[in-house]
Amino acid sequence: MNERDNETLEKRNVCVLGQGYVGLTLSAVLAQSGFDVVGLEKDDERYEKLTQGVPHFDEPELEKTISTQCELGTLRFGRSTDHPDAGHASAYIIAVGSPLDENKTPNTSIVESAVDSVTEVLESGDLVVLRSTIPVGTSERIVDQIETETGLEVGKTLSLVHAPERTLQGAALRELRHLPQVIGADDRGSVIEAERLFRHVTDTILRVESLRAAELVKLMDNTYRDVTIALGNAFGEIARSHGLDGTRLIEAANKGYDRNQIKSPGLGVGGGCLPKDPYLVLESLPDETEPGLSAATSLIRDARQLNESMPHIATDQLEAALSGLGKEPGELRSLVFGIAFKGEPATNDIRHTPAAPVIDFLAERGPVDGYDPNVEPEKIASLGARPVTDDDATVTDVATRDAYDVIVLANNNPTFKELELASVADAAPPDAVLLDGWNLLDERTVEQMGLSYVAIGGDVTSRRF
Ligand SMILES: NC(=O)C1=CN([C@@H]2O[C@H](COP(=O)(O)OP(=O)(O)OC[C@H]3O[C@@H](n4cnc5c(N)ncnc54)[C@H](O)[C@@H]3O)[C@@H](O)[C@H]2O)C=CC1
Numbered sequence: 001m002n003e004r005d006n007e008t009l010e011k012r013n014v015c016v017l018g019q020g021y022v023g024l025t026l027s028a029v030l031a032q033s034g035f036d037v038v039g040l041e042k043d044d045e046r047y048e049k050l051t052q053g054v055p056h057f058d059e060p061e062l063e064k065t066i067s068t069q070c071e072l073g074t075l076r077f078g079r080s081t082d083h084p085d086a087g088h089a090s091a092y093i094i095a096v097g098s099p100l101d102e103n104k105t106p107n108t109s110i111v112e113s114a115v116d117s118v119t120e121v122l123e124s125g126d127l128v129v130l131r132s133t134i135p136v137g138t139s140e141r142i143v144d145q146i147e148t149e150t151g152l153e154v155g156k157t158l159s160l161v162h163a164p165e166r167t168l169q170g171a172a173l174r175e176l177r178h179l180p181q182v183i184g185a186d187d188r189g190s191v192i193e194a195e196r197l198f199r200h201v202t203d204t205i206l207r208v209e210s211l212r213a214a215e216l217v218k219l220m221d222n223t224y225r226d227v228t229i230a231l232g233n234a235f236g237e238i239a240r241s242h243g244l245d246g247t248r249l250i251e252a253a254n255k256g257y258d259r260n261q262i263k264s265p266g267l268g269v270g271g272g273c274l275p276k277d278p279y280l281v282l283e284s285l286p287d288e289t290e291p292g293l294s295a296a297t298s299l300i301r302d303a304r305q306l307n308e309s310m311p312h313i314a315t316d317q318l319e320a321a322l323s324g325l326g327k328e329p330g331e332l333r334s335l336v337f338g339i340a341f342k343g344e345p346a347t348n349d350i351r352h353t354p355a356a357p358v359i360d361f362l363a364e365r366g367p368v369d370g371y372d373p374n375v376e377p378e379k380i381a382s383l384g385a386r387p388v389t390d391d392d393a394t395v396t397d398v399a400t401r402d403a404y405d406v407i408v409l410a411n412n413n414p415t416f417k418e419l420e421l422a423s424v425a426d427a428a429p430p431d432a433v434l435l436d437g438w439n440l441l442d443e444r445t446v447e448q449m450g451l452s453y454v455a456i457g458g459d460v461t462s463r464r465f
């Protein structure tokens, strides 16, 4: 049995490795829940901002929570497990990145390196929580890594679980408190220890049978979302091939028919996770050639590839619409609204943003301005667009500051619906094109203003007025 079995976690100090979207929000909520937390962040710039109480990303209530907990002394930050408080902790939560490499194969080296640094301070009776999203089977390999490096034994002198994060960026602090927490381990004692911690965060703990079960539950959640989004995108393309408007047909199909809620077509799937996690499923299969698996993996892979192609399908549509403009190469003036990977809930995260391939396409044809009230100008510039930084400007002010030949709504920020189309059309050259990546606007209104309207999943020629 675990040597600390009779000690409740209320006395445990917690060390969270990685203070990104997952680690920092969890550190804040754990501190708020009465734990003594040290958050470790190895990135110098991010660490420096944290020492000033400033997160590198926006989440509602996050900065206020951090400031309160730091003032109370329940939350502090360090760079590595060399930090004195890291050694005093008895619960270690790994919340570092698990990206893909350039071949779209999972890279768990960042997780393994974080685990390595924890093994230097682990003691008998400690708890390790693997929170990063990792391929099935990774936790078992980490158990071997820790047992070899420390001589501790999971289930006897050490507890180890996989407890995945499932919050939505932009809603994380609220969802941490309300979503059920999945916990999987290969021994009962470890689950009990982890429950003693997470029951202070959320009311519902969902025990699953093993480490790999918890890994797969998380990957199923995100892969399900990616595949269902892909099906909405597929219907958009199928409808368009019939000269029909997929978005309107999906709206009709969903109305009053709750057991089906088909997702609307969109410009693409971004963020740090959905574009990645289906590949973690595909890359952790024992043997993809087994008959039952090959169909399953084709479904997931094809869905992922369709979602990856959506921005390029959009620029193909745009290319067709631009042919009528007769612009010389390099002359096309463009504005891209919505640089973050999604517009709602608001985020400043540009990881895998669908705006990037659209900016690339337009930048080959002329200057591109980029506008997103939630994204720092340097991030917009990093994608090759010239940041528009008029803080007091309305979206109409931005859209009419130049005679743009192309205006793109690249994410679903609801403020883009406030575009005063008459003003936009007045400022634009004849036959300017508006690409509405999220079907935010009414095509009839856009067309009546004299702008060419291109929508994802929509087909203007099909529209019966
Ligand atoms: N972003 C999200 O909303 C969600 C992400 N996840 C998963 O959680 C994990 C983390 O995701 P994010 O927070 O978005 O990643 P992130 O990249 O924003 O944050 C990770 C942080 O850890 C730091 N770091 C890396 N190695 C470190 C080490 N050894 N010691 C201290 N700091 C270290 C990095 O500098 C970075 O700031 C990933 O596996 C992701 O798939 C799961 C659910 C939600």
Ligand SMILES: CC(=O)N[C@@H]1[C@@H](OP(=O)(O)OP(=O)(O)OC[C@H]2O[C@@H](n3ccc(=O)[nH]c3=O)[C@H](O)[C@@H]2O)O[C@H](C(=O)O)[C@@H](O)[C@@H]1O
Pocket (backbone or CB within 6 Å): 133, 165, 166, 167, 168, 169, 221, 222, 225, 229, 263, 264, 266, 267, 268, 269, 270, 271, 272, 273, 274, 341, 342, 343
């Ligand atoms: C199953 C699920 O809901 N996963 C969530 C997802 O959160 P994330 O912050 O990535 O946001 P998201 O709403 O899934 O959006 C991801 C991308 O998908 C796009 N998207 C979203 C919904 C939709 O109907 N169509 C669509 O194209 C968004 O525009 C965005 O580019 O991924 C998170 C993660 O694992 O990082 C996860 O914790 C969250 O619970």
